[in-house]
Amino acid sequence: AQRVTQPEKLLSVFKGAPVELKCNYSYSGSPELFWYVQYSRQRLQLLLRHISRESIKGFTADLNKGETSFHLKKPFAQEEDSAMYYCALKSGSRLTFGEGTQLTVNP
Amino acid sequence: DGGITQSPKYLFRKEGQNVTLSCEQNLNHDAMYWYRQDPGQGLRLIYYSQIVNDFQKGDIAEGYSVSREKKESFPLTVTSAQKNPTAFYLCASSPIPGQGETQYFGPGTRLLVL
Numbered sequence: 001a002q003r004v005t006q007p008e009k010l011l012s013v014f015k016g017a018p019v020e021l022k023c024n025y026s027y028s029g030s031p032e033l034f035w036y037v038q039y040s041r042q043r044l045q046l047l048l049r050h051i052s053r054e055s056i057k058g059f060t061a062d063l064n065k066g067e068t069s070f071h072l073k074k075p076f077a078q079e080e081d082s083a084m085y086y087c088a089l090k091s092g093s094r095l096t097f098g099e100g101t102q103l104t105v106n107p
Numbered sequence: 108d109g110g111i112t113q114s115p116k117y118l119f120r121k122e123g124q125n126v127t128l129s130c131e132q133n134l135n136h137d138a139m140y141w142y143r144q145d146p147g148q149g150l151r152l153i154y155y156s157q158i159v160n161d162f163q164k165g166d167i168a169e170g171y172s173v174s175r176e177k178k179e180s181f182p183l184t185v186t187s188a189q190k191n192p193t194a195f196y197l198c199a200s201s202p203i204p205g206q207g208e209t210q211y212f213g214p215g216t217r218l219l220v221l
Contacts, residue, residue, distance in 0.1 A: 004149075006149075009147060043212045043213065043214055043215075044150075044197065044199075044212040045211075045212065046209060046210070086149060086150065093138065093155070093157055094140070094152060094155055094165070095152075095210065096152075097142075097149045097150040097151075098149050099147060099148055099149040100147075100149045100150075
């Protein structure tokens with residue numbers, strides 16, 4: 001069965017510092033992974049997907065099949081990055097979400 | 108104004124009572140989903156529907172029921188069989204069945220037990 005694990009429930013960094021949100025998955029097929037973000041008082045929304053190989057708001061994520069990981073990274077965190085981040089794995093027509101990581105960027 | 112709407116924003120349930128959460132979308136999306144969000148547990152899938160008049164159980168369907176009589180509507184009923192209903196409920200939709208990754212979320216309904 002598919003599973004997504006985000007080992008850090010809370011992550012706190014200072015503005016300008018690098019940030020990495022960890023995501024590990026288990027899946028028998030070819031994985032498709034995503035990061036969703038929920039800012040305070042806003043709806044949950046798609047941040048990026050691995051197949052697009054894009055950088056959104058300075059964030060990137062690389063799929064590492066050997067380590068079964070899809071960590072989200074940003075070299076210089078900003079205060080507006082403070083939010084809840086969810087890693088998600090596509091299986092069939094549904095998504096399996098991780099437990100989420102609450103990121104706080106301090107001034 | 109396009110998008111997904113959920114109502115009510117807050118809902119209170121008494122012991123033994125069934126309550127229904129509304130989810131409506133005007134995005135012309137085929138697929139719709141219901142999730143439950145609990146602190147430290149992420150989003151867990153309750154039910155999903157890829158087409159009108161058809162739906163499938165998710166990971167935690169017990170104590171819940173749904174219907175999909177119209178493309179734009181996917182109401183969720185929390186029955187008295189759900190022993191721990193207090194949670195934040197999120198509805199989502201996706202344009203094409205089988206491509207559920209681009210899901211668009213509603214604002215959520217918080218259910219509280221009196």
